[in-house]
Amino acid sequence: MNASEFRRRGKEMVDYMADYLEGIEGRQVFPDVCPGYLRSLIPTTAPQEPETFEAIIEDVEKIIMPGAASPACTELETVMMDWLGKMLQLPEAFLAGEAGEGGGVIQGTASEATLVALLAARTKVTRHLQAASPELTQAAIMEKLVAYASDQAHSSVEKAGLIGGVRLKAIPSDGKFAMRASALQEALERDKAAGLIPFFVVATLGTTSCCSFDNLLEVGPICHEEGLWLHVDAAYAGSAFICPEFRHLLNGVEFADSFNFNPHKWLLVNFDCSAMWVKKRTDLTGAFRLDPVYLRHSHQDSGLITDYRHWQLPLGRRFRSLKMWFVFRMYGVKGLQAYIRKHVQLAHAFEALVRQDARFEICAEVTLGLVCFRLKGSNKLNEALLESINSAKKIHLVPCSLRDRFVLRFAICSRTVELAHVQLAWEHIREMAAAVLRAQGEEKAEIKN
Amino acid sequence: MNASEFRRRGKEMVDYMADYLEGIEGRQVFPDVCPGYLRSLIPTTAPQEPETFEAIIEDVEKIIMPGAASPACTELETVMMDWLGKMLQLPEAFLAGEAGEGGGVIQGTASEATLVALLAARTKVTRHLQAASPELTQAAIMEKLVAYASDQAHSSVEKAGLIGGVRLKAIPSDGKFAMRASALQEALERDKAAGLIPFFVVATLGTTSCCSFDNLLEVGPICHEEGLWLHVDAAYAGSAFICPEFRHLLNGVEFADSFNFNPHKWLLVNFDCSAMWVKKRTDLTGAFRLDPVYLRHSHQDSGLITDYRHWQLPLGRRFRSLKMWFVFRMYGVKGLQAYIRKHVQLAHAFEALVRQDARFEICAEVTLGLVCFRLKGSNKLNEALLESINSAKKIHLVPCSLRDRFVLRFAICSRTVELAHVQLAWEHIREMAAAVLRAQGEEKAEIKN
Ligand SMILES: Cc1ncc(COP(=O)(O)O)c(C=O)c1O
Ligand SMILES: Cc1ncc(COP(=O)(O)O)c(C=O)c1O
Numbered sequence: 001m002n003a004s005e006f007r008r009r010g011k012e013m014v015d016y017m018a019d020y021l022e023g024i025e026g027r028q029v030f031p032d033v034c035p036g037y038l039r040s041l042i043p044t045t046a047p048q049e050p051e052t053f054e055a056i057i058e059d060v061e062k063i064i065m066p067g068a069a070s071p072a073c074t075e076l077e078t079v080m081m082d083w084l085g086k087m088l089q090l091p092e093a094f095l096a097g098e099a100g101e102g103g104g105v106i107q108g109t110a111s112e113a114t115l116v117a118l119l120a121a122r123t124k125v126t127r128h129l130q131a132a133s134p135e136l137t138q139a140a141i142m143e144k145l146v147a148y149a150s151d152q153a154h155s156s157v158e159k160a161g162l163i164g165g166v167r168l169k170a171i172p173s174d175g176k177f178a179m180r181a182s183a184l185q186e187a188l189e190r191d192k193a194a195g196l197i198p199f200f201v202v203a204t205l206g207t208t209s210c211c212s213f214d215n216l217l218e219v220g221p222i223c224h225e226e227g228l229w230l231h232v233d234a235a236y237a238g239s240a241f242i243c244p245e246f247r248h249l250l251n252g253v254e255f256a257d258s259f260n261f262n263p264h265k266w267l268l269v270n271f272d273c274s275a276m277w278v279k280k281r282t283d284l285t286g287a288f289r290l291d292p293v294y295l296r297h298s299h300q301d302s303g304l305i306t307d308y309r310h311w312q313l314p315l316g317r318r319f320r321s322l323k324m325w326f327v328f329r330m331y332g333v334k335g336l337q338a339y340i341r342k343h344v345q346l347a348h349a350f351e352a353l354v355r356q357d358a359r360f361e362i363c364a365e366v367t368l369g370l371v372c373f374r375l376k377g378s379n380k381l382n383e384a385l386l387e388s389i390n391s392a393k394k395i396h397l398v399p400c401s402l403r404d405r406f407v408l409r410f411a412i413c414s415r416t417v418e419l420a421h422v423q424l425a426w427e428h429i430r431e432m433a434a435a436v437l438r439a440q441g442e443e444k445a446e447i448k449n
Numbered sequence: 450m451n452a453s454e455f456r457r458r459g460k461e462m463v464d465y466m467a468d469y470l471e472g473i474e475g476r477q478v479f480p481d482v483c484p485g486y487l488r489s490l491i492p493t494t495a496p497q498e499p500e501t502f503e504a505i506i507e508d509v510e511k512i513i514m515p516g517a518a519s520p521a522c523t524e525l526e527t528v529m530m531d532w533l534g535k536m537l538q539l540p541e542a543f544l545a546g547e548a549g550e551g552g553g554v555i556q557g558t559a560s561e562a563t564l565v566a567l568l569a570a571r572t573k574v575t576r577h578l579q580a581a582s583p584e585l586t587q588a589a590i591m592e593k594l595v596a597y598a599s600d601q602a603h604s605s606v607e608k609a610g611l612i613g614g615v616r617l618k619a620i621p622s623d624g625k626f627a628m629r630a631s632a633l634q635e636a637l638e639r640d641k642a643a644g645l646i647p648f649f650v651v652a653t654l655g656t657t658s659c660c661s662f663d664n665l666l667e668v669g670p671i672c673h674e675e676g677l678w679l680h681v682d683a684a685y686a687g688s689a690f691i692c693p694e695f696r697h698l699l700n701g702v703e704f705a706d707s708f709n710f711n712p713h714k715w716l717l718v719n720f721d722c723s724a725m726w727v728k729k730r731t732d733l734t735g736a737f738r739l740d741p742v743y744l745r746h747s748h749q750d751s752g753l754i755t756d757y758r759h760w761q762l763p764l765g766r767r768f769r770s771l772k773m774w775f776v777f778r779m780y781g782v783k784g785l786q787a788y789i790r791k792h793v794q795l796a797h798a799f800e801a802l803v804r805q806d807a808r809f810e811i812c813a814e815v816t817l818g819l820v821c822f823r824l825k826g827s828n829k830l831n832e833a834l835l836e837s838i839n840s841a842k843k844i845h846l847v848p849c850s851l852r853d854r855f856v857l858r859f860a861i862c863s864r865t866v867e868l869a870h871v872q873l874a875w876e877h878i879r880e881m882a883a884a885v886l887r888a889q890g891e892e893k894a895e896i897k898n
Binding site for chain 2: 003004006007010011013014015017018021022024028029030032108109110111112115119122137138139140142143155156159162163164165271272287288313314315316318390393394395396416
């Protein structure tokens with residue numbers, strides 16, 4: 001949708017809202033539809049080709065408005081999460097379908113998804129141990145619980161551990177910044193020997209620093225054998241898995257108990273929208289379920305209704321699946337795939353430019369839209385380069401630290417980015433680098449004199 | 450703003466967004482402003498009288514756009530929370546000001562605010578105990594921690610206890626559904642005698658079921674003396690405290706460590722927007738602070754910058770203070786006060802109607818916009834009444850249970866509600882009641898025959 005269509009459609013929507021407000025007294029206060037009404041009214045998968053805005057708005061009037069906020073909000077979310085799960089070719093067990101035990105939920109952020117998974121795992125292991133030894137208190141168990149994540153995992157995993165009141169251990173990643181079987185197994189053996197209770201592993205697909213991938217095909221079977229909850233955090237990279245050529249990066253997800261990524265990062269859905277799936281929804285609801293009278297309803301135990309309040313930290317929720325519905329239909333799966341591919345191609349184009357310049361080095365394998373690079377030389381030199389780039393304010397880079405090396409990150413993430421922007425950015429970086437190197441040379445010369 | 454002005458302004462905003470997108474390449478990627486730039490550009494308090502939409506949009510262009518997402522998003526939030534805190538006449542200690550130790554943050558929901566407060570309190574008491582006895586493990590402490598709330602507290606408090614892994618005890622409320630000193634003191638003494646460690650009390654101002662108020666002037670001093678973290682949950686009622694005649698309901702907040710209410714419930718700010726204040730911001734940040742390289746910045750320790758990510762569960766955040774800024778200025782404090790007053794008057798009007806009908810009774814004191822009522826008679830009768838009202842779908846009521854009595858709740862909450870609506874609703878309820886009573890009479894007659 002270009003700016004002129006945005007103007008037209010945006011104004012139509014303003015009128016739609018005003019009409020709604022003006023006519024609100026004529027509407028019924030409670031919908032006539034029955035729980036489960038929505039699924040049969042919309043396709044079971046996202047369209048491959050883009051649809052028109054008119055078609056979508058017509059469906060809003062026909063399908064959503066009669067279902068009011070509830071149950072439409074809940075039911076569209078369940079179906080959209082199934083659509084998205086199928087786009088990613090998630091194993092069937094993660095889908096809600098008509099009678100599945102799994103399903104998806106929209107969380108606000110990946111941080112919350114990780115925390116929710118950790119809490120569900122904590123409850124599950126606690127109940128399990130207490131069933132065998134009823135004298136064990138929750139605290140006695142929590143004292144021994146250990147969660148694991150790679151040393152490259154996002155800080156939100158550590159935060160989840162803090163909040164959940166359990167220990168978190170960092171597993172040293174390998175030369176490619178990936179968590180591997182051997183390092184995890186070693187930690188598990190050591191901790192079990194010390195009387196601790198491993199219960200939760202976070203595998204990251206697409207780490208924040210350098211977009212490395214934990215080895216899920218190695219880590220998954222270990223978690224499965226040891227009975228550990230495996231949560232897969234693909235906050236950024238997950239969007240790419242809708243492309244068949246990147247789907248292999250998700251192999252091993254069949255071993256996971258929960259999986260999460262952020263469509264708000266790279267799938268054109270506005271912030272916030274973090275997509276989380278679980279294989280057994282009762283594991284989540286078991287951790288949070290509370291039912292005061294003022295929240296009870298007549299379909300409480302019918303199994304027909306998904307009470308998302310038991311799937312998340314907050315009680316109230318917004319109608320975030322509408323954003324997904326619009327985006328998936330406006331672009332079609334093919335349009336979204338093309339968008340991802342373009343970004344990955346641009347990242348490789350930038351990588352090629354960097355590799356042509358012998359003063360620079362690439363610091364981690366480029367798989368998706370992120371390029372980690374630096375000037376050959378000291379951290380100080382690269383800090384100076386970053387400082388000069390970010391002070392010039394033509395482009396903005398966020399650095400990271402890889403094994404104590406200060407590294408610059410070039411991330412392709414704007415909706416409208418083109419090759420010309422990448423080339424301009426690279427020219428700009430080269431100029432800044434030349435100046436920084438010159439200054440360094442002069443400094444060295446001065447010290448010599 | 451009526452529908453026709455909404456049409457006009459809405460369309461202007463669509464153009465504003467499209468212009469922004471079309472001109473984005475001409476903008477600088479990083480703002481020129483310095484941390485702290487915003488406070489001096491806007492007044493220190495909300496306006497009393499409404500301002501024009503033009504004036505606000507002009508300020509968006511002048512004050513917000515040069516500050517980009519960061520730091521404008523953070524700084525406007527701090528200032529808006531100060532505005533709102535002043536509207537409520539919160540004690541100075543809760544305001545950020547220029548050098549305060551406290552301050553406000555926008556959470557998504559009251560549930561999250563309660564959880565964040567509980568986690569901060571848990572960390573604080575744990576560190577305190579470990580400082581005195583370094584051999585104590587976190588688990589050993591958590592096993593003994595006890596949180597307290599009235600038996601009328603919202604289920605989100607129980608959820609926070611579950612997540613935080615600490616025991617929560619319900620304090621029996623008094624005849625007016627309020628938590629009082631004696632009941633709390635009794636529980637504290639009993640638990641301390643049993644070797645437990647009280648650490649956290651939630652006082653509710655405006656309970657969900659019947660809008661009762663815990664006695665903060667009694668509970669506050671106890672918490673203060675015993676060194677317990679006092680969190681005040683005024684999710685619904687908080688908005689009313691902007692009116693001087695309702696401000697006394699907040700007396701005692703000076704004893705609290707944290708205070709929360711939802712402007713999205715009753716202050717015309719769209720969902721979600723839950724306003725939370727703390728007296729010592731380091732208590733929050735101490736519970737969550739983690740600083741990986743990719744989130745570090747050059748003002749890290751200058752004290753000039755508020756890192757709201759350490760104040761909340763998620764990492765990412767939306768620019769929710771903009772909604773507050775618009776609403777506070779479009780209505781002015783006087784407009785917002787008038788809005789609250791109107792709702793309270795309508796609730797009293799409904800109460801008067803109910804009191805005129807001898808078949809009905811009022812079940813709890815009407816203080817704000819909620820009226821709890823029922824037919825004199827059995828729970829079954831009232832369940833039948835609710836069922837017939839909600840099936841007719843002209844109005845919708847949510848019930849509650851007060852000391853095992855099934856009670857109907859009439860809540861004034863629409864932005865456009867008028868006395869005529871209230872009167873119509875009451876006529877409708879009377880008709881439904883007559884039918885239900887007739888049916889009951891017939892049933893009884895049948896049983897007799
Ligand atoms: C791998 C990974 N996990 C988690 C997160 C945290 O995401 P959120 O801001 O949605 O909590 C990020 C964010 O950058 C990330 O890259
Ligand atoms: C007193 C009280 N506290 C907490 C809540 C929960 O609010 P939220 O949905 O913002 O978590 C409510 C909601 O209805 C409430 O009435």
